[in-house]
Amino acid sequence: MNSTGTLYGVGVGPGDPELLTLKAVRILQSVPVIAYPATPQGSAQARDIAAQWLDDKREIPIAMPCMLDRGPVNQGYDEAALVIAEELAAGQDVAILCEGDPLFYGSFSYLLQRLGDRFPCVVIPGINSVSAAAAAAATPLITGEQRLTVIPATAGDEVLRRTLLDSDSVAILKPGRHRPRLLELLRETGRADDVLYIEQASRTGQRIIESFEEIPATPGPYFALFLVVRAENRLGTGLVD
Ligand SMILES: C[S@@+](CC[C@H](N)C(=O)[O-])C[C@H]1O[C@@H](n2cnc3c(N)ncnc32)[C@H](O)[C@@H]1O
Incomplete structure (x- = not known):
């Protein structure tokens, strides 16, 4: 058994909540912690898509300040990776929600780069746009x-x-x-x-x-x-x- 938690990259599909896979739903129901990209205005598409499966989770919004400027975006990933790593090190499983497929222009790729060599990682593909x-x-x-x-x-x-x-x-x-x-x-x-x-x-x-x-x-x-x-x-x- 792993002493650390598992990092899940969960594709939640293009928008229709009925386009989540059964596996995505099962993982979302089982993890205690979720993370997802959020704009400064508080909009979080991936979270909205999966909302019905997210009661009683610890939530980690990943700050996406300005899509055109890589500096603040990288800082948002760095900061989120630190918080997520703490949860994983404490043995908590964490699901990172990603609109569409996590590895198809997905923000999950950037977190995988920061965390994938330290923690077990499982990716659940999603229907891409x-x-x-x-x-x-x-x-x-x-x-x-x-x-x-x-x-x-x-x-x-x-x-x-x-x-x-x-x-x-x-x-x-x-x-x-x-x-x-x-x-x-x-x-x-x-x-x-x-x-x-x-x-x-x-x-x-x-x-x-x-x-x-x-x-x-x-x-x-x-x-x-x-x-x-x-x-x-x-x-x-x-x-x-
Ligand atoms: C950062 S990429 C994310 C792609 C996503 N991971 C996927 O698997 O499709 C964002 C772009 O995906 C496209 N996109 C995502 N969802 C869409 C939707 N429901 N309808 C049309 N285009 C969409 C748009 O071109 C948008 O600018």
């Missing part, structure tokens, strides 16, 4: 020989341009303020007709825009993504395997 968005739009993401590239909108113009030209399917995450620039790159690379834009996949505010012209050329929300798929992947066009 790309799968949730394709499901919301009922659109095949990749089939047969097709290739998928996942890329953040923070990438430079040239990398995004090359990706759009080279990949059959492209998922562009974190569009936010980059939305106008992405629309321009989609037009420039001839992929405008291939685009789907999905906000808040699986959540009550879910919005799907299937026509390039209807996507606003203004900054947009954080919880959104672009899916670029070949025309033959769209409904009614006849997939070839």
